[in-house]
Amino acid sequence: MNKATMQRLEYDRIRTSVSQCAFSYLGKRHAASMTPMTDIRTIRIRLNETNEALQLIRHGASVPIPSLEGMEHILHLLGTGYLFSERDFAHLAQFIRSCSQFIKYMNSKADVAPTVSAYASSMYVMEPLLSEIEKCIYAGRVADNASKELAKIRKKIAVTEERIKRKLDALTSRHRSIMQENMISQRGGRYVLPIKKEFRKQVKGSVLDESGSGQTVYVEPAEIVSLQFDQSANMAEESKEEMKVLGELTALAESYNRELNINTETVGVLDFLLAKAKYAMTLDAVPVELNLDGIIEIRGARHPLMAHTMVPLDFVIGKGYSSLIITGPNTGGKTMALKSVGLLTLMVQSGLLVPVLEGSRMAVFENIEVDIGDGQSIEHALSTFSAHVRNMISILEAAGSSTLILIDEMASGTDPGEGVGLSIALLEEFHRRKATVVATTHFSEIKHFAEHTPGFQNARMEFDTETLQPLYRLRIGEAGESYAYAIALKLGMWNRIIERSQAISAGRTSLNTQESFVIPPGLDDEKTVLDPSVTKQKEPKCPALSRPLALGDSVFVGYLNRTGIVCKTEDERGNVGILIKGQKLTINKKRLVLHIAATELYPDDYDLDIVLETKENRKKRKILGRKHVPGLIIETPPED
Numbered sequence: 001m002n003k004a005t006m007q008r009l010e011y012d013r014i015r016t017s018v019s020q021c022a023f024s025y026l027g028k029r030h031a032a033s034m035t036p037m038t039d040i041r042t043i044r045i046r047l048n049e050t051n052e053a054l055q056l057i058r059h060g061a062s063v064p065i066p067s068l069e070g071m072e073h074i075l076h077l078l079g080t081g082y083l084f085s086e087r088d089f090a091h092l093a094q095f096i097r098s099c100s101q102f103i104k105y106m107n108s109k110a111d112v113a114p115t116v117s118a119y120a121s122s123m124y125v126m127e128p129l130l131s132e133i134e135k136c137i138y139a140g141r142v143a144d145n146a147s148k149e150l151a152k153i154r155k156k157i158a159v160t161e162e163r164i165k166r167k168l169d170a171l172t173s174r175h176r177s178i179m180q181e182n183m184i185s186q187r188g189g190r191y192v193l194p195i196k197k198e199f200r201k202q203v204k205g206s207v208l209d210e211s212g213s214g215q216t217v218y219v220e221p222a223e224i225v226s227l228q229f230d231q232s233a234n235m236a237e238e239s240k241e242e243m244k245v246l247g248e249l250t251a252l253a254e255s256y257n258r259e260l261n262i263n264t265e266t267v268g269v270l271d272f273l274l275a276k277a278k279y280a281m282t283l284d285a286v287p288v289e290l291n292l293d294g295i296i297e298i299r300g301a302r303h304p305l306m307a308h309t310m311v312p313l314d315f316v317i318g319k320g321y322s323s324l325i326i327t328g329p330n331t332g333g334k335t336m337a338l339k340s341v342g343l344l345t346l347m348v349q350s351g352l353l354v355p356v357l358e359g360s361r362m363a364v365f366e367n368i369e370v371d372i373g374d375g376q377s378i379e380h381a382l383s384t385f386s387a388h389v390r391n392m393i394s395i396l397e398a399a400g401s402s403t404l405i406l407i408d409e410m411a412s413g414t415d416p417g418e419g420v421g422l423s424i425a426l427l428e429e430f431h432r433r434k435a436t437v438v439a440t441t442h443f444s445e446i447k448h449f450a451e452h453t454p455g456f457q458n459a460r461m462e463f464d465t466e467t468l469q470p471l472y473r474l475r476i477g478e479a480g481e482s483y484a485y486a487i488a489l490k491l492g493m494w495n496r497i498i499e500r501s502q503a504i505s506a507g508r509t510s511l512n513t514q515e516s517f518v519i520p521p522g523l524d525d526e527k528t529v530l531d532p533s534v535t536k537q538k539e540p541k542c543p544a545l546s547r548p549l550a551l552g553d554s555v556f557v558g559y560l561n562r563t564g565i566v567c568k569t570e571d572e573r574g575n576v577g578i579l580i581k582g583q584k585l586t587i588n589k590k591r592l593v594l595h596i597a598a599t600e601l602y603p604d605d606y607d608l609d610i611v612l613e614t615k616e617n618r619k620k621r622k623i624l625g626r627k628h629v630p631g632l633i634i635e636t637p638p639e640d
Contacts (some may be wrong), residue, residue, distance in 0.1 A: 001036045001346070002398070004131060005368050009343045011036075013305055014352070016314070017282075022275035024068040026268025031275055036349035037364065040290055044349025045115075051287045052113035053277035055352065059112055063274055066098035066106055066267050077286055078257055083243065084250045089137045092253060092260075096130040099123055099263050106522040116273060123266050124259040132252055136245055137552035146245040148307040157234045160227060164191060167224045178202055190228050192218040251257065276352055285353035289361045293403070294318040294436045296341065300357035303340040304347065313340055318363060321457040323427060324429045325450040327479055328461030333410050333472035334440040337461070341438060342370055342406045363436070366402035369395040385419075392426055401434035420445045421533060431455050442581060447479040497596065550575055552598030552608045555639040557587060563595055 006012070019031035037043050056063060070091030076086065084092075096408060106113075106120030136146040144151045168184055168191055176201035185192050187208040195203050195214050205225070209218040219601070220228070253260070279285075281302055295318035302310045315337065317324050326334050344354045348362050371391040395405055410423040420443050430437050441447065450456040458479040463471065489498055549555065553566045555578065567584060568577025574589045602608070 001038075001349075002367060002369060004466070005342070005370050006036075006346065008370050008372050009339055009346060009368075010305060011186075011343065011346050014343070014347060017304075018272075018279045018352070019274050019499075021278040021282075022271050023065050024251075024268060025269045026068060026073055026264065027271030027275050030268060030272035036346050037351070038349065038364065038366050040292055043349055043351060043364060044290060047290075047348070047353070048289050049115050049273055049278045050280065050351055050353055052116045053273045054280050056109055056113045056116060059276070059282065060109070060548065062482045064098065064102055064245045065271050065274060066095055066102050066263075068095065068264060069269060071095055071260075071264050075261060076079050078260070079254050082250075083246055084253065085246070086137050086140055086142060089133050089249060089253075090140060091247075093130055093133045093137065093261075096126050098132075099267070100125050100127075102267075118269065119266055119270050119273075126256055126259055126263075129252060129256050133249060138250055142242045142245050147241060150241040150245065153234060153238045157231065157238060160231045160234060164224055164227045164231065167221075167227065168193075171221050171223065175203055180211075185218060187218050187220075190220055191224060192220050195219050195601075196449075213636060217380070261410075274411075280353040283353075283355040285355045285607050286358050286360075287353050288348060288356060289359075290348070290359060291363050294322055294363045294365075294401075295361055296340075296345075296363055296436075298344065298356045298360040298362065301340055301344060301357060301360070302355040303336060304343060304355055304520070310336065310340075312357075313337055313474055315341055315474060316476055317436060317438065317457075321455055322434065323431055323450070323456045324459055324476070325447055325456065326438065326440045326459045326461065326474065327442065327447050327478075328440075329463050333474070336472070338372065338406050338408055338438055338440060338475055339360075342368060342404070345404060356408060363404070364402075365404040365436070367398050368404045368406070369398055370406040370408075371395065372406065372408040396429065399430055399433045399435045403433075403435040405430055405435050405437045405439075407439040410439050410443070410446060418635070419443075424449050427456070428453075444479075451479060497601065500596075546594075549592065549594065550598050552602060554596040556593040556595045557585075558593065566598075 015031055015034055018034065019028045019543075022028040022031050037046070037592060063092060070088060071216050074088055077084070097473055103120050103123050103125065106117045110117040136143055140446060142150065144154050171193060172179070172182070172184065175193060175195065178196055180194040180196050183194070190208065191205065192208050194211075195207075195218075197210075197217050198217055200217050200219070201205070201226050204221075205219045207217045208220050210216070211218075285304075288298070297316045297319070300312040301315060302308075302312055306331075311333070326337060328334050344356070345362060345365065345368060347354050354360075354362075371388060401407060404609040410419075410427075423441070423443075423446055427437065427439070427446075431453075439446075447458050450458050457476060459474055459476040460478050462475055489495070548570055549566045551566055551569060554563055555576075556563050557578065557580070560580070562580055564578040564580035564585070566618060567579040568586075570576050572587055573587050575587050576592060578585050578587050578592070598608075
């Protein structure tokens, strides 16, 4: 699967969410390496397993998944000659015990989750190994009865210790008056008395240490030297015997290498399955029906990264049409619909349940290709259009009958006429290759093309023209619009300006040019398919401007047959920045006709930044007007 696709659809965030639901290091590792599959039989198995795990969680208490604490370290060193410690065997014993409990639990759930339970049936109990560990290791140390020799040595240690203690008690009583404090200390593992320095010679023995102030010396009494020497020898024997016991236990554990690896891997897989089920619970997700026919029919779908705040999406493709063109206003939900379809497809093909209504259907694709945003232009310092073209070339190379193609804002970033023509040609080629295509656009020519071309369908995002709020509902079978006129009227734009704009858009009136545009016969109907190569007979000559163009002036661009707003005044070469449908173009003043002066369009105190600046940049400029914010940058889109 295309890595760029997964990145643009934020698939990594899904991996992270599943990983956070895992309990063990192996479960988290499986989640981190999760990737979409393309074999429909395997996907069905994985979806069934995830659904079974979900039912298991819903119909009982928490599943007692065995702890893998310490097991990564143990398995890594098993068979290398490494001598495992008492702590290692404590982890191993806990793992074996929890595996036994887990096997019993899963056997009792065979009716609820037969497939998931089958995993546990492949695990081993390993009772002999557990029994030997429990016999030899107790409370974090080698037990006395781990071997007869160890029991004998520790008895000697206890007897010698008692003799030393009796001697020390007698010495403490005798020298209490010259001791710095009434307690026995140890230095280097040997017992000493803390004697005031001036009374050092009153105690027979060797000075093993001295306090930092020099006021206290730590004396090993001569009466216990021999006993302490014997005790050191006893403890050396004890350590040697403990190493022998640990060595024998290590050898026994190595004989269970295969069983330990199988159990550990099985626990990792089951933990991953349960993590997918836990994640499904957070989304109220369900399984879907699969097909290889390119049919996506989802009801009540929610984008998994904003599942509880998004208006549910109903979406259908593949039944009578394989290409869907979505139109509508900005921030109306077009891009979110596109991303939802793409990410839900990736999730399903990863064996994940998805937040849709039951009965939904989704197709399995070999490839999913997307062109969303301008990530490449940032990374490679290319213009938005160049990044778009590079993406399209890559998509063309991959497009086939099992390819899902998602394109956001077709024909953006370049000359509208040429962009529309290129977009329609690409859509035709994708359709010829039998790919499934979902695209968003603002351009009426593309929706007209979709309306009259077999295999294509229009859809629009609903918009409330009274409240000027998007409704985020997708209506398939209808072409949408940008609602620019409705929004402008609602905000107080003059009626005659709206009427003039509508006339210009429809091509019904002549403009203030020496030669007017000629609409070819049959193209005056808004529903007629427009040929992007045929838009005018001859570019009109523009009269000289009586004054320099000012910011906010509305101008007509003859060779584009469009109006725009001056966003950058004339430079020394006579070039002017023009904003047309969100795109900033640089056009020489000789090709411009003043349509409506800014003084007629806007009130005297009108803030032109509302028109010329993005909402984000206006916010940033307002903040910077009050104070300096390190790292806050106002980004200006490149001009074409």
